[in-house]
Amino acid sequence: MNTIKQYFDYILDNYSNGHKMAERSDPIYPLLCSELPFLLKTNVFQHKNNFICTGSCGVGQKTDFPWVAVFNSNITRTATKGVYIVYLFKKDLSGFYLTLIQGITYYQNTYKRDKYTCARKVAQYFKDEIADPYFSKDLIDLGGTKGTLGYGYQQTTILSKYYAKGNYTNSELEEDLKKMIKIYDEIEGVLAIYNYQYEKAVDIILADYEKPFTPAIEAIEEINKEITSPLDVNVVRTLQYVAPVSRPTRKYAKLRDCEVIKKTDYVQKAKTDAEIGELGEKLALEYEVDRLTSLGRPDLAAQVRRVSIKSDAFGYDIESFAMIGTEFKKIFIEVKTTINKLDVDFQVSKNEVETSNAKKELFCLFRIYDAKNVAPKFYQVFGKLDEHFVLNPITYMAHYK
Helix, strand or coil: CCCHHHHHHHHHHHCCCCCCECCCCCCHHHHHHHHHHHHHHHHHCCCCCCEEEEEECCCCECCCCCEEEEEECCCCCCCCCCEEEEEEECCCCCEEEEEEEECHHHHHHHHHHHHHHHHHHHHHHHHHHCCCCCCECCCCCCCCCCCCHHHHHHHHCCEEEEEECCCCCHHHHHHHHHHHHHHHHHHHHHHHHHCCCHHHHHHHHHCCCCCCCEEHHHHHHHHHHHCCCHHHHCCCCCCEECCCCCCCCCCCHHHHHCCCCCCCCHHHHHHHHHHHHHHHHHHHHHHHHHHHHHCCCHHHHCCCEECCCCCCCCCCCEEEEEEECCEEEEEEEEEEECCCCCCCCCCCCHHHHHHHHHHHHHEEEEEEECCCCCCCEEEEEECCHHHCCCCCCCCCCCCCC
16 A cells, blocks of 8 residues: 555455454554554655654554544644544544544543533634634534544544545545644644643633533532542541731741742642642532521522632632622632641732632632641631732743843
8 A cells, every 4th residue: 555545445444343452463453553644744744843643443442433643742642632633433434534623531531521511612712713614613423422432522523524435535635634734733833822731721711601610519529539648538627717817017028928948849849739729629618518508598509619620710719609788699719728827928810819800899718727727717808809918929920022
């Protein structure tokens, strides 16, 4: 076989998806996983040094949907996440698609039951932005049923073109792939703004949608799984209200503000900070559910939501309800947690400050300290952050003049 078309013809004629094991001894294996990818790279994008091309018959069990993918290594090196180009064969092998697609596993791990909804919304965003009349923006049909890998591929596709068996030419395959790579390059340029962090781009895109978030009870269960120590998870903690104390003095400012110069294990610090944050949000969620239930509003308690698990772009962590004036209104809670015994200074982001300015009396800062104690201390402050706290800038965003 000397042409790309001949390889696709052979796969359609000879691939067997009878759920056997994906073995290297299968004649289709080297053809699909290495020979066709090599030919595509050689004939179509040989100068793209950051591109990786590979194929798959499945891992362990042979897949119903064999594929050959082109990854931009700046964005992703795996089919589980990011955005990439991939040829997807239909289950009945009556044809195949050239697609620009997203990794469904990322959505599965991050958005759980909302994975398909979120994947479709991100796909739609890119469809709306890509000014290309050539490729289809409709859902593809691989012949899979809901809940299968094929269904996941269908929900994450951005662009596609279908090739029915025996109804395509070699030059068509090459030219279409070049067109798709040009669009892929455009997306790479956009993602470069975020240092190629596709996950951050997804957060920003989804922040524009009104979508369901994780209910408090489910979120508490998920948080328990994230906290590494089972002994710590089983500790019963009851929040104890302590009125905030004003600290207008700048005495001992050097001790308050100066960071200790030492070698930091940033990986361990990130894990510790994340775990403390998870614990704080769990305590705040439990408090809000218990508070609303005790006020005779279990209906509102059931609507308490944790939004931080979906994105950090909202400027708050939890949606709850509180009596504002003469009626219950939705409030937006940002949780700040420390294991320090005292209420020490804490960091807030520009986004959180701006969110507090926009939400005004509906914004709530939920401050928790001494969090590892069986009786962690807490207080709540409603309104704009700069009306209640002294905000000192400690970092700057810089660009060359």
